[in-house]
Amino acid sequence: MGYPHPSHPKETVVLSQYFGDPEARSYAGWVKRGGYQALRKALGQTREALVEEVKASGLRGRGGAGFPTGLKWSFMPKEVVKPHYLVCNADESEPGTFKDREIMRWTPHQLIEGCAITAYAIGATRCYIYIRGEFTEPWRIMSEAVAEARANGALGDDVLGTGKRIEMVLHRGAGAYICGEETAMMNSIEGKRGNPRIKPPFPAVAGLFGMPTTINNVETLAAVPHIVNRGAEWYKSLCLGNPKSTGTKLVSVCGHVQRPGNYEVTMGTPLRDLLYDMCGGPPPGRTFKAVIPGGSSVPILTREEAEETVFDYEGVVAKGSMLGSAGMIVMDDSTDMVYQIWRLARFYAHESCAQCTQCREGTAWTTRILERILSGKGKPADFQLLLDLAENMTGKTICVLSDSCAAPVVSGIQKFRSEFEAYIAGVREPALAGV
Amino acid sequence: MSGTVGQGGGAAGHAAEAHEGVAPHEPVFVGKTRARLHRLFDLYPTKQACLLPALWLVQEARGWISEPAIGEVAEVLELTPAYVKGVVTFYTMYHTHPVGRHFIQVCTTTPCNVCGAEAVVQALLRETGCGELGATSPDGRFTVIEVECLGACGFATPILVDDDFIESVTPEKVPGILQRYP
Numbered sequence: 001m002g003y004p005h006p007s008h009p010k011e012t013v014v015l016s017q018y019f020g021d022p023e024a025r026s027y028a029g030w031v032k033r034g035g036y037q038a039l040r041k042a043l044g045q046t047r048e049a050l051v052e053e054v055k056a057s058g059l060r061g062r063g064g065a066g067f068p069t070g071l072k073w074s075f076m077p078k079e080v081v082k083p084h085y086l087v088c089n090a091d092e093s094e095p096g097t098f099k100d101r102e103i104m105r106w107t108p109h110q111l112i113e114g115c116a117i118t119a120y121a122i123g124a125t126r127c128y129i130y131i132r133g134e135f136t137e138p139w140r141i142m143s144e145a146v147a148e149a150r151a152n153g154a155l156g157d158d159v160l161g162t163g164k165r166i167e168m169v170l171h172r173g174a175g176a177y178i179c180g181e182e183t184a185m186m187n188s189i190e191g192k193r194g195n196p197r198i199k200p201p202f203p204a205v206a207g208l209f210g211m212p213t214t215i216n217n218v219e220t221l222a223a224v225p226h227i228v229n230r231g232a233e234w235y236k237s238l239c240l241g242n243p244k245s246t247g248t249k250l251v252s253v254c255g256h257v258q259r260p261g262n263y264e265v266t267m268g269t270p271l272r273d274l275l276y277d278m279c280g281g282p283p284p285g286r287t288f289k290a291v292i293p294g295g296s297s298v299p300i301l302t303r304e305e306a307e308e309t310v311f312d313y314e315g316v317v318a319k320g321s322m323l324g325s326a327g328m329i330v331m332d333d334s335t336d337m338v339y340q341i342w343r344l345a346r347f348y349a350h351e352s353c354a355q356c357t358q359c360r361e362g363t364a365w366t367t368r369i370l371e372r373i374l375s376g377k378g379k380p381a382d383f384q385l386l387l388d389l390a391e392n393m394t395g396k397t398i399c400v401l402s403d404s405c406a407a408p409v410v411s412g413i414q415k416f417r418s419e420f421e422a423y424i425a426g427v428r429e430p431a432l433a434g435v
Numbered sequence: 436m437s438g439t440v441g442q443g444g445g446a447a448g449h450a451a452e453a454h455e456g457v458a459p460h461e462p463v464f465v466g467k468t469r470a471r472l473h474r475l476f477d478l479y480p481t482k483q484a485c486l487l488p489a490l491w492l493v494q495e496a497r498g499w500i501s502e503p504a505i506g507e508v509a510e511v512l513e514l515t516p517a518y519v520k521g522v523v524t525f526y527t528m529y530h531t532h533p534v535g536r537h538f539i540q541v542c543t544t545t546p547c548n549v550c551g552a553e554a555v556v557q558a559l560l561r562e563t564g565c566g567e568l569g570a571t572s573p574d575g576r577f578t579v580i581e582v583e584c585l586g587a588c589g590f591a592t593p594i595l596v597d598d599d600f601i602e603s604v605t606p607e608k609v610p611g612i613l614q615r616y617p
Binding site: 094134169176177254262327347 | 478481484485486487488490491512514521526527528529540543544548549550582583584585586587588590598599600
């Protein structure tokens, strides 16, 4: 299968096997495809054994941070003396990323099964799935699937006849990028403004409603049933050389490529294969100029850097960026880098929750300085001003939204300085009317 | 707009009535909507946590969230109106003023921007008669706003018309899409 294109021979299809197959959406269709066997198997094991299995698999958080999943689970208290919660982060809002949406649209039961296994492993009886408000179609499909899973006994008071209890509640976001940050998400579920919380305490100690909580991304949770079914050794073997990055990764590719879409690749695949073979290269007559490899919050790579990148956590870091959510924004030689960096800065200025001064002021002023440059009124001193601002926005706030705004600005100035200079020198026509 | 928000649903209605020219507030949480609200109480350990879903119920029923409705939500969830207003205004999808019969959200963040999203915005503003972002067309049919990343970057440019998520919109497709929303 595959959606929107048939799977490419260079893909390793695990999570995306049934993308584009509408029959996989129903409970019966999922069971026919081997669904809910992993849940049954997991419920027959101890919690500890499941945590160890996932630890051994090398699975790391697919939402962006890449934190080892099994280790995160192991932070939960061993004894359940008060309610434990699982939160599934389906607030996919990182520009360039659209993989969780496809998991929910095509294989809702894959996610429900992963959530149910994880809830059991961490001692939770209730899982909240936080779906961004704009995802109307995934919401509808997930609502139907949760109801169907409950009607068939895969959720509820007696899961698959084991006497174990697992409830799932869908919670709809209402338009706020920052709610994808795990502590902001917990506040949002609690009926509060989505302001990130200071850590510690970490969620495993005092999370949702003050209770021990684990928050995992959709793609991370969707991988769990496969690990339970086929074992940690199999998952670990999905790796092209670097044992720290294992498994498959859904890569969302958008922008200037011939075949944008989601591609599932083994960790360690050359980025060049993704760009040229799977995505078909740039539009006719164009060449690539830049790639943002991990969602908009990571440093920009030049074409040359991108072509040499090994696509896994460490490989992208080695080239000066991050794997992040693997939402890849590709830009060809027709792109005005200053304009697009301004557009990203505007995104962060709009989405800042405004708690921290460095972020509230920094994202807004970064945007305004870039506007000044784009309107032909920039000054040579603006380079240093932007870099100083960026320094004050990095590593100084409660969450990393501010750092995320600084990353494309700093890397953009480093790598595409001449485009900024062309605006400042008046060589390039102003792109904006003025500020 | 009434500057006074009463202690609750009914009271908020009376407070609004006292101000000349302001229509009385019809309580939202009656009948089926009240039943849906009560079902929410089973899903969360606190009433406060029902706030986001309760606000969605209001918007579904009324199209937007008025000051008296904020008062009513505060009453049913045992919160203060000021607290509820603080939450309403944090989230961009809650409307704090009336909008057109069909509400259109267009993504213009970088991935869509490099694929021509701004031309889609221009086509929508022209074809709907809205003229500018955030404005409602003179016939009350449409409101168009620009939004940040809709999470469908590989299907540029996505738009949301009410609850319909429409992918790969180009300026040429705009008139045909709008026809489906009388």
